[in-house]
Amino acid sequence: MGKLESVSRRSFLISTTVVGGGFAIGLQWTPSQAAGETAKDEPWAKAAAGSEFTPWISIAPDSTVTVRCAMPEIGNGVFTQSAMTVAEELHVDWSKIKVEYAPPLRNFLEKSVYTEAGGMMGYFSGRSTTAERIQLGLQLGAGARERLKAAAAAQWKVPVAEITTANSILTHTASGRTLKYGEVAAKAATVKLDKEPTPKPRSEWTLLGKATPSKLQNPAVVNGTAVYGMDIRLPGMVYAALRQAPAQGGSIKSLDASIARKMPGVLAVVTVDPKESAGFSDPKLQAPFGLEMCTAQNAVAVIATHYWQARKALDAVRIEWDDGAGAQWKTTETMNEAARALLDSKDLKVEKTEGDISSIDKQDKIIEGFYHTPYCDQAPMEPLNGTALVTPDSVEVWHPSQHSQQAFMVAAHETGLSPEKVVFHQTYVGGGFGRRVFGDDVRMVVAIARKYPGKPVHVIWSREESMRQGRYRAIVATNLRTGLDKTGYPVAVHGKYAIGSVGGTAGFHDTPYAFNKNFKVEGTKVPFNILSGAYRGPGYNSHAFITETFVDECAHAAGIDPLTYRLKLLEGYSDLGWVMCLKEAASKAGWGKSLPKGMGMGIAISNWAGNGKPQAGTTVATVATVEVSKAGKLKIHQLDVAFDTGGFLNRDAVVTEMVGGSIFGLNMALNENLTVRNGRVVEGNYDEYPMLRMGDTPTKINIHFGGLSGHERFCEPGEPPAGVAGPAVGNAIFAATGKRIRSMPFRLHDISWT
Amino acid sequence: MSVTLKINGQTHTVDADEDTPLLWVLRDHLGMTGTKYGCGIAQCGACTVHLDGAAARSCQIPVSALAGAEVTTIEGLSQNSDHPLQKVWVENNVPQCGYCQTGMIMAASALLKQVPHPTDAEIDMAVDNICRCGTYPRVRAAIHQAAEKLSS
Structure with a gap:
């Protein structure tokens, strides 16, 4: 609280200078004339009209309340959550509230005004519902409300305590007078309070946890006016199509663009070389997520009047590539073998060791399994893209980032300009899932635009380019080993892994199962040329599958019901959410009921973001009910999902994320698989990288609320369900057929039975 | 040309x-x-x-x-974003990231013109668009709801 109050007070100081001095500060983030043109379609591009109470809130004369949001809206509803949190204290007419993006430039110029409380300007991992962000939003709402009341009290010459607020209206009941918020907003914004108000306690909330508004951007989404990165249109804008070295890390050996240059509409053929990235203007500058994950790739781009012309001409550019070190990886199999071979290495790095694992070999029953997960692409529906206008002393960017602060700094780093010269416009984002976090895409956009200065260059990755130039979910190879005691439970577990190369072992190393008392986890990274990155539930999306499949194998080997087995392994664990989730999902699914031959139920549970701590992160248990035909065709009849996020702030938002995350997890487990030939990713589009469609999706995905522990946190719902849908289905396939699936994607396994 | x-x-x-x-x-x-x-x-x-x-x-x-x-x-598709599909889409909070949704709505509106009361199977067949966020269950429910609105 203390910290927030001080932030709030300082913000008010700044806001008074803004209000007093017109747009003296505002000018620095006022978009260029070009952006002004797009502002017609892009409500967040212009500084909000009206009086600024703090950098987070303005109220216009027509009572429109604008809340600024430091996180990109990638479909999780952060705009709506930000508005709801403020509205809880500000008592607004919901139809008069709007949200716009907080500009990273202002954050830079005004000493982290948008990041000091609540953290980075990125969207991932439930960043709209952390305790700090909720407290901030409530404080902002309460602060604005009390200033409105003080202004009204001064105008009416009545005590502040006699004024009430509701629906964006101030009322003095005794005299029957009312004022709309907008009518006193200008005065209210200058009010100095002796003390910031204290937001009401959680028990008195009327909106949070109760209201379930449709996402604020939905009206614009359904009529096609929502502006994604792809939809930026600027005067004089030209289009670029790009091709990066097909073996990641490769370079251009020779280039012949003579035919392409003569094709209709072609304006230029340019190259990108990572050595040309200018670097920061000041060595003290930093990007929030560092620069290692966003280096430029060698590339060729064709710039043309229209995208189709650029794309056709790109195909006419003759490029001979030097595949570099990547060429050694002839096939996916060679890579998988390389990863697996490392598991026998003596040089594995010990990540975790507890107790003693030597007892494993003394048991009669040894269970050992090798598990594998392949490269996967996040494959958001909006292919990678962005627009940049570079001049000798400025860069302006329009981009669907998952981390606008990172993208802002990457633009500065690529051009060598001081961040003060960088204007970054965040657009709506057509799916992220981790792909747009590190800023390799914005770097390529700016690098290309640098070669064609003075014009806005709209760079579009084709779907094929997007898919083959990913920052993938990494290959994971894992060996797990245990010995079961006389009662059938693991005495200790030894896990060895090789990851190629980004990602940890969340979902495994942080397990609360009892075997964590005698536990060793060790592993290594495999230096493949293929680049990996964040993918919904990084690390966890592989290791929850591996761990929950292994535990299921142990249960079956012991002849114990897999639900009973898990409950026993959780005995004495201080976070009851795990047991509640298991019991809720199981009872709602009808766990234990007899099913016809060829049908089966499987269960899986894990926790994302808790990092092994009780009452932290989100726990999800999923029960899958499946049917497998004798010929091996799989039908998933039903998923029953129970979760513990602590509590929730928007019930419907949690349901949509639980459903969406489960479907994402199903697709990952059943379908997704990228292969490699000579260091190049083979699959380029949805015909080769199949996706679940409506008809493939289980008819019933039931989200149950009985697993909620009621703990005070509001943890994220987006990533956690993706980890457990796959192992629940895999374990159900085993129950139905007796066939154990130890690698993804499941579609490559023969699950026929007789 | x-x-x-x-x-x-x-x-x-x-x-x-x-x-x-x-x-x-x-x-x-x-x-x-x-x-x-x-x-x-x-x-x-x-x-x-x-x-x-x-x-x-x-x-x-x-x-x-x-x-x-x-x-x-x-x-x-409509004068004021008031096609029944657009309305139920907003009312039911169907979109997540929203990028694929206009295509979904166009596929669904063409279907409803031909088949006023489609079955699940007919919806699955006609609206086989890809959504990476996983809005499918709500898309299907919204199409049924819009079909009701259109016929009443």
């Missing part, structure tokens, strides 16, 4: 290379960005428009093949 197109009841003349897909003519030449690029190979359905009333994937239709055809895009 110069091509005359009838889009949302209005006549447009554009100068485009004859093999340019309708998708890019809409987006680049005419600035109608509600029709989305997702895959370019008729797999995902994000670019769905109506061609003479039937759902069509605009990434596969060269502009030269459009003489005399009547094109409807999401911008022309």
Whole structure:
């Protein structure tokens, strides 16, 4: 609280200078004339009209309340959550509230005004519902409300305590007078309070946890006016199509663009070389997520009047590539073998060791399994893209980032300009899932635009380019080993892994199962040329599958019901959410009921973001009910999902994320698989990288609320369900057929039975 | 080449290379960005428009093949975003990231014109668009709800 109050007070100081001095500060983030043109379609591009109470809130004369949001809206509803949190204290007419993006430039110029409380300007991992962000939003709402009341009290010459607020209206009941918020907003914004108000306690909330508004951007989404990165249109804008070295890390050996240059509409053929990235203007500058994950790739781009012309001409550019070190990886199999071979290495790095694992070999029953997960692409529906206008002393960017602060700094780093010269416009984002976090895409956009200065260059990755130039979910190879005691439970577990190369072992190393008392986890990274990155539930999306499949194998080997087995392994664990989730999902699914031959139920549970701590992160248990035909065709009849996020702030938002995350997890487990030939990713589009469609999706995905522990946190719902849908289905396939699936994607396994 | 197109009841003349897909003519030449690029190979359905009333994937239709055809895009689906599908979509909070949703709505509206009360199977067949966020259960429910509204 203390910290927030001080932030709030300082913000008010700044806001008074803004209000007093017109747009003296505002000018620095006022978009260029070009952006002004797009502002017609892009409500967040212009500084909000009206009086600024703090950098987070303005109220216009027509009572429109604008809340600024430091996180990109990638479909999780952060705009709506930000508005709801403020509205809880500000008592607004919901139809008069709007949200716009907080500009990273202002954050830079005004000493982290948008990041000091609540953290980075990125969207991932439930960043709209952390305790700090909720407290901030409530404080902002309460602060604005009390200033409105003080202004009204001064105008009416009545005590502040006699004024009430509701629906964006101030009322003095005794005299029957009312004022709309907008009518006193200008005065209210200058009010100095002796003390910031204290937001009401959680028990008195009327909106949070109760209201379930449709996402604020939905009206614009359904009529096609929502502006994604792809939809930026600027005067004089030209289009670029790009091709990066097909073996990641490769370079251009020779280039012949003579035919392409003569094709209709072609304006230029340019190259990108990572050595040309200018670097920061000041060595003290930093990007929030560092620069290692966003280096430029060698590339060729064709710039043309229209995208189709650029794309056709790109195909006419003759490029001979030097595949570099990547060429050694002839096939996916060679890579998988390389990863697996490392598991026998003596040089594995010990990540975790507890107790003693030597007892494993003394048991009669040894269970050992090798598990594998392949490269996967996040494959958001909006292919990678962005627009940049570079001049000798400025860069302006329009981009669907998952981390606008990172993208802002990457633009500065690529051009060598001081961040003060960088204007970054965040657009709506057509799916992220981790792909747009590190800023390799914005770097390529700016690098290309640098070669064609003075014009806005709209760079579009084709779907094929997007898919083959990913920052993938990494290959994971894992060996797990245990010995079961006389009662059938693991005495200790030894896990060895090789990851190629980004990602940890969340979902495994942080397990609360009892075997964590005698536990060793060790592993290594495999230096493949293929680049990996964040993918919904990084690390966890592989290791929850591996761990929950292994535990299921142990249960079956012991002849114990897999639900009973898990409950026993959780005995004495201080976070009851795990047991509640298991019991809720199981009872709602009808766990234990007899099913016809060829049908089966499987269960899986894990926790994302808790990092092994009780009452932290989100726990999800999923029960899958499946049917497998004798010929091996799989039908998933039903998923029953129970979760513990602590509590929730928007019930419907949690349901949509639980459903969406489960479907994402199903697709990952059943379908997704990228292969490699000579260091190049083979699959380029949805015909080769199949996706679940409506008809493939289980008819019933039931989200149950009985697993909620009621703990005070509001943890994220987006990533956690993706980890457990796959192992629940895999374990159900085993129950139905007796066939154990130890690698993804499941579609490559023969699950026929007789 | 110069091509005359009838889009949302209005006549447009554009100068485009004859093999340019309708998708890019809409987006680049005419600035109608509600029709989305997702895959370019008729797999995902994000670019769905109506061609003479039937759902069509605009990434596969060269502009030269459009003489005399009547094109409807999401911008022309309704006067005030008040097509029953658009209304139930908002009421039911169907979209997540939203990028694929205009294509979904165009596919669904074409279906409802042909089949006023589609079964689940008919919906699955006609609206086989890809959504990475996993909105499918709500999309299907919303189509049923819109069908009810349209017939009442």
